[in-house]
Amino acid sequence: MAAQDGPAGRKALLPISFFKIILKTNLQTLKIPKKFTERYGGGLSNPVFLKPRHGTVREVYWTKQNGEVWFQKGWKEFAENYSLDYGHLVVFKYKGTSHFDVLILDQSALEIHYPSCDQNLDYESDDEESDENLGEWKDQKPNQKSPLLSPQPHKKKRGENSAAQRSSLSLNRPMGARAQEVAEAFISSKSNPFFTVTISSYDLVRRTKGVPALEGYIENIDKYVKLKIGKKRSWDVKLIYRHTANVRRILSAGWSLFARESELQLEDVCVFELISRKEEKPIFQVHVFKRRN
Known part of the structure; x- marks a missing residue:
């Protein structure tokens, strides 16, 4: 187990974990526990790096307000990508060097199924066509506009699929x-x-x-x-x-x-x-x- 200098020369043991319960008020910004920032905040870079299980490392920038540290730029995007919602519980495991492993539990207290890939990644490919190159898709009608209907889930009928x-x-x-x-x-x-x-x-x-x-x-x-x-x-x-x-x-x-x-x-x-x-x-x-x- 690694150690890191804390206030007044104390040695803080790593890794160390804390959790946050997601509310509507912390989907845009997230306050980090004061006790954690007092002990480890002096060694945090800006940005820090969040790594969900089966996910890609993401950068999140923090600001300090009245002695409190808040995740800001990048946190909203992180929350949206993993569909964080009221009642979710997020566990942050700090491993040092400004890196956190992240575990996300849903409202039933079970770990979520993480997306098969991060939705914000831009993948480059030599043969990847531009969206503006419409010549290959002759059956499309780019100028055609019509209201998109909002279908409702089919109601289950007796004897139908279980x-x-x-x-x-x-x-x-x-x-x-x-x-x-x-x-x-x-x-x-x-x-x-x-x-x-x-x-x-x-x-x-x-x-x-x-x-x-x-x-x-x-x-x-x-x-x-x-x-x-x-x-x-x-x-x-x-x-x-x-x-x-x-x-x-x-x-x-x-x-x-x-x-x-x-x-x-x-x-x-x-x-x-x-x-x-x-x-x-x-x-x-x-x-x-x-x-x-």
């Missing part, structure tokens, strides 16, 4: 209580597999969107998929495969066009239903559940 069957069709356990609620209520009319995601601020400004691994459903190569809303609107989006521990699949070129033209908003929940597994271009029917105001 909860266990629905669970077996879901390809991920989504982040956030509302996304989990939508996934649990969703019923595919043809027993198609599906995954569920919550739209974050990064999804609306970046060119990429991390999605589940889709193992056994789509071969492990880069390829285009078709995203459909309703019967007439569709977009071709490049699905990139990355054989790494944290990142497996990324919706890339064409994603921002899809998000913009389908008028996705922060905290919308999307169900991606795999309705066709054609080798040349798998098709996902996208069901959008608008955020609650």
